[in-house]
Each structure stands twice: as C-alpha cells, then as structure tokens.
Amino acid sequence: MNPRQISVFLENRSGRLKEALEPLATANINLRAISIADTTDFGILRLLVDDPDQAVQILKDAGFTCTINAVLAVEISNVPGSLAQVVSILAAENININYLYPFSCSSLLLLQTCNNTRAKQALTAAGLTVLAETALGKL
Amino acid sequence: MIWDTNEQLTRDQYQTLQEQGLKKVIRYVYDQVPFYRRRMQEIGIEPEDIRSLNDLIQLPFTTKDDLRHNYPYGLFAVPLDQILRLHASSGTTGKPIVVGYTTKDMANWTNLVARMVTQAGVLPQDIAQICFGYGLFTGGFGLHYGLEKVGATVIPASAGNSEKQLMLMEDFGTTVLVSTPSYALHLAEVAQSLGLDPATDLQVRLGLFGGEPWSERMRQEIEARWGLAATDNYGLSEIGGPGFAGECSARQGMHISEDFFLVEIVDPDTLQPVPAGTPGELVITTLSREAMPVIRYRTKDITRLHSEPCSCGRTTIRMEKVTGRTDDMLIIRGVNVFPSQIETVLMETPGVAPFYQLVVDRQEHLDTLEVQVELAPDYFTDNYAALERLSKQIANNLHKVLSLTAQVKLLEYNSIQRTAGKAQRIIDKRRSL
Numbered sequence A: 001m002n003p004r005q006i007s008v009f010l011e012n013r014s015g016r017l018k019e020a021l022e023p024l025a026t027a028n029i030n031l032r033a034i035s036i037a038d039t040t041d042f043g044i045l046r047l048l049v050d051d052p053d054q055a056v057q058i059l060k061d062a063g064f065t066c067t068i069n070a071v072l073a074v075e076i077s078n079v080p081g082s083l084a085q086v087v088s089i090l091a092a093e094n095i096n097i098n099y100l101y102p103f104s105c106s107s108l109l110l111l112q113t114c115n116n117t118r119a120k121q122a123l124t125a126a127g128l129t130v131l132a133e134t135a136l137g138k139l
Numbered sequence B: 001m002i003w004d005t006n007e008q009l010t011r012d013q014y015q016t017l018q019e020q021g022l023k024k025v026i027r028y029v030y031d032q033v034p035f036y037r038r039r040m041q042e043i044g045i046e047p048e049d050i051r052s053l054n055d056l057i058q059l060p061f062t063t064k065d066d067l068r069h070n071y072p073y074g075l076f077a078v079p080l081d082q083i084l085r086l087h088a089s090s091g092t093t094g095k096p097i098v099v100g101y102t103t104k105d106m107a108n109w110t111n112l113v114a115r116m117v118t119q120a121g122v123l124p125q126d127i128a129q130i131c132f133g134y135g136l137f138t139g140g141f142g143l144h145y146g147l148e149k150v151g152a153t154v155i156p157a158s159a160g161n162s163e164k165q166l167m168l169m170e171d172f173g174t175t176v177l178v179s180t181p182s183y184a185l186h187l188a189e190v191a192q193s194l195g196l197d198p199a200t201d202l203q204v205r206l207g208l209f210g211g212e213p214w215s216e217r218m219r220q221e222i223e224a225r226w227g228l229a230a231t232d233n234y235g236l237s238e239i240g241g242p243g244f245a246g247e248c249s250a251r252q253g254m255h256i257s258e259d260f261f262l263v264e265i266v267d268p269d270t271l272q273p274v275p276a277g278t279p280g281e282l283v284i285t286t287l288s289r290e291a292m293p294v295i296r297y298r299t300k301d302i303t304r305l306h307s308e309p310c311s312c313g314r315t316t317i318r319m320e321k322v323t324g325r326t327d328d329m330l331i332i333r334g335v336n337v338f339p340s341q342i343e344t345v346l347m348e349t350p351g352v353a354p355f356y357q358l359v360v361d362r363q364e365h366l367d368t369l370e371v372q373v374e375l376a377p378d379y380f381t382d383n384y385a386a387l388e389r390l391s392k393q394i395a396n397n398l399h400k401v402l403s404l405t406a407q408v409k410l411l412e413y414n415s416i417q418r419t420a421g422k423a424q425r426i427i428d429k430r431r432s433l
Helices: A016-026 A052-061 A082-092 A116-125 B011-032 B034-042 B053-058 B064-069 B103-120 B138-149 B162-172 B181-193 B216-226 B339-347 B384-402
Strands: A004-011 A031-038 A042-049 A065-070 A072-075 A097-102 A108-113 A129-131 B085-088 B098-101 B127-130 B153-155 B176-179 B206-209 B229-236 B241-247 B254-256 B261-266 B280-286 B297-303 B330-332 B335-337 B352-363 B366-375 B407-411 B426-428
Touching: A004 A016, A004 A052, A016 A031, A016 A042, A016 A052, A031 A097, A042 A052, A042 B384, A052 A065, A072 A116, A082 A108, A082 A116, A108 A116, A116 A129, B011 B034, B011 B053, B011 B261, B011 B280, B053 B261, B085 B138, B098 B103, B103 B138, B103 B206, B103 B229, B103 B241, B127 B138, B127 B162, B138 B153, B138 B176, B138 B241, B162 B181, B176 B181, B181 B206, B181 B216, B206 B216, B216 B229, B216 B339, B229 B254, B229 B297, B330 B352, B330 B366, B335 B339, B339 B352, B339 B366, B339 B384, B366 B384, B384 B407
Parallel strands: B127 B153, B127 B176, B176 B206, B206 B229, B352 B426, B366 B407
Antiparallel strands: A004 A042, A004 A065, A031 A042, A072 A108, A072 A129, A097 A108, B085 B098, B229 B241, B241 B254, B261 B280, B280 B297, B330 B335, B352 B366
C-alpha cells in the first residue's frame, strides 16, 4: 500500500495551524512529513504520520475538515540532479505531478500525480525505489 | 383539513367584510388613538371620508419608527386594565416595539394560528415541539396556543440546547418541528454529529418554519436532511405575531387571513400601489385588533400576491415566500442585492454548506462584497484546484445573478456561528465608516 497522507482544509487565520497541531502533539503523534500550500484565504495542510486513521479521528473531533489519500514515496539520492531525474521520468510518461514535498529525511520524496499507479510503474522501471507505507516506519 | 369556514368565502364576501372592517377600524383609531387622529387631521381626512377599500390609499402609512416613538403604550386603543398580555419585538436597536392583546385579541390570535397550523397539515394526533424562544418574542407563545387549540400535543422546548432538543425529539416521538429554518438546519447537523439521522431515526414529518426569509433551495435542503415536509409561515410582532399567513399543502403561497387583515403591495420607492401580481412591499392593516390596531403598516418585506383559487379549497389571497426585506437590501456599487438571491446561488452549488455570511465593505471608495461560505466536509478532497474551481464557480454564478463581482471565501465547516434565532448573515462595514 502506498503511504497514506492526511489533508486538512485550513482557513487562513492566525492560530489555526496551532489548533490543528496541538491535539496531535497531545496524542503523541509524530509528524514524519509536512507541507502547506496556501492562497490568501485558505490552505491545505498535508501530513504524514505513523497512524493516519487515529490522527484523522483526532482532527475531526477537533472540528477540522480533513481527508486521507495516497501519495508515492520515492527514494532519491542526495546528489544534484536526482529530483530532475524523477521529474523527467514522469514527464516522459505524460504524468502530471500535482505537488511534491520531502520526507523528514531528505533522501525521500513524497509526490502526488494525476496517476499514481502509472507513475509508480514508470519510476520503478527506471530503477528507482518506491516505498510502501510500512517501509516508512523503519526510516 | 380546513379549520374555519371563513377561509372559504367568495372574493365578494371578503371585500364586503374588509370594507366594513376598514370603516370600523378607522373610526375606532380616530376615536381611541391620538396618534392616528393627529395623522389624519394633518392631511384633512375624517373617518367618514373612508367609504370603500379604494379610499385606503388616502390614509398615511405607519412605520416601525412610529411604533418605536410611541413606546411603550402610545398606540394602545384600550386602557391598560383591558390588556391581558404584552409582547415585544427583539429590538436590536434601542427600544423594542411593544404589542398588547385584549382577551378578544388573544382568542382571535389563537384561532388564527390554529388555522395556520391546520393549513400546514398539523393534526390532533401530532406531537409538536416548539423551538422558538418563549418570552417577549411572539413566536413561541403564538404557536403554542394555536397548536393546543387544534388538539396537538405541545412540547414547549423553547430555543437553544440542541442536544436536549434532539433527545426530546427522539424520546417523545416528536412529529412536528416549529423553528426558524436556519435552526432546523443546525439541529440536523447536531443530530448527524451525534450519529443520529433525522430522516430515519426521528419521526418528525412536518416542519413549520418562520421568523426569517429563506429560499426554495433551503427548503429542499431541510426536507432532504429531515425527511419532512417543510412549510413556510409569515407573521410579525407589530401586527400580532404568527397567524397572519401560512402555507397549505398545495404550496402555492401563504394564505392570508383576509377577514382579519387587509393587505396591499406598494412600490417601496414611490409608495404607490403596484399592478396586481407585481412584487413590492407588503403593507398590512389590521381589521379586528382591539388593543393595538395598526393602519397601513409598512412591513419592509418584499412579496407578491396571488388571488386565483387554491387547489386546497381555500379562497383567501396568498403571498409568495418573502424574497427579501427592503432594509436587508444591500446597494453595492449601485446594484440592488437581496441576500436571498445570494443564498439561492449558494444552495444550488454542490460543495458548499448552507451556512454563509455576507461582508460588505468599502475600499478606496468602491463597495466590495465578500461572500463567505462554509465548505461541505464531504466535498473536501486533497485537490487544491477543485477548491479554487469551486470558489470561481460560485463567483461566476453570483455574477450571472447579480451582475456584480463578489469575492468568494471558503470557510471551514462550522466556523460560522450557529444560532437558535434569526441568523445574522450580513456584516456591512460601510455603516461604521
């Protein structure tokens, strides 16, 4: 199974991110990766945690609108050009990347594309390692 | 079922009744209420000059300010010892408006509400939960006495404490819900958060909603969430509270009790009568009130009248759902905007919850309209572009309806304050400039 990511709809007002993160901290949930995209009015907070189901429940109980969806976790080398390589593989296959962000250790890249299944095949065929959710826990 | 034989008179009979009623009430206020006498004398009209319904337009209008300036008892036509009950409007600005009832007024009121709830479909075997505040507001007590009159079992739950309301509904087997439409939606949400599906877990089959304007789309939303038939009713404290008009099962407008009230529709700017069937401001003259008759009261509510016979068998004139209030009407960059128009657009857009707020401001001498609306939780996916498309789509639809560019702001679900009373939907920051 691909790693599951939590997406949280956040209004762009001060203190709202804190209100989302505090209950997770209280429940001792470790954030493995985090990304925030924003416009002037709202943002989407994306999180990778060890137990997404529990985290989603906590966020919903705290009144947040959130959802779970899958991302790809691709291992890349920490050398110049490695991100360019991933991107060009997908470009060659005409697969759009919706967004990407790094995992907490920098040699892992999280990305979501318009077609995760085909993206995974293309990346694996090019010799890259695409990790399952269970593999992230060991990192 | 029809409560009263007076709901099925011929148009001619109503006209005769109203003509007699008008002459009588004009003589009555001239003799009993110095305010009306002075007003008539100022323009040189004596009660004898009012000979037919056509003479009504010679009489001056009465406004909310007139009622306010005569606080508390200035417009009463009887001495206080004949007053059995006092109610008052919420009075968000300054002093409230006070209304009094004599023993006969109370009996008439009860009967009018009995008509109205029967029209809506309430039966003696119903269990009706009233979620209007019991207090100075006419809604709670008004519905209470009328529902008792038709023999329904009344639960005087009053406003607030939604979880308890739902507990009562579940345990007592409530079949009729009486509330504001926005509170009905709020209750449905609270129910869902408690794991209760109002449509299947509760027995509420009929809703009587009033107290604030609401759109046809909001009706559909309430009906879908509750699995009930939602009916509209209309009344205002100034003319005695609920019981003025209500919908029947045909849903072709709200039947007005014409034997008690004389209605007109006028152009809110020129104050001249509009041609039959044209929308305009509703003006009401009470024909039978003893304690506090009101002559040509300007309701500020915009509606339209229909006089053709209704399939339910009643012959009284009907008013359409109120589409807005002249004082709710926002003028934004010279364009007239009714909040109900915006509500309809929002309700027609999948992806947003039926909770919204309108913020009007002025930036660099230009009016701005921001429509804040909650994102429906089910609609949220990880897709950023979808959210932007949603706000753009709302803005486009608003532009089509209003010819005005509005900023659309998507809010988190539940971030707009829920209320048991009338929803506060407009924040006009220009007023403080």
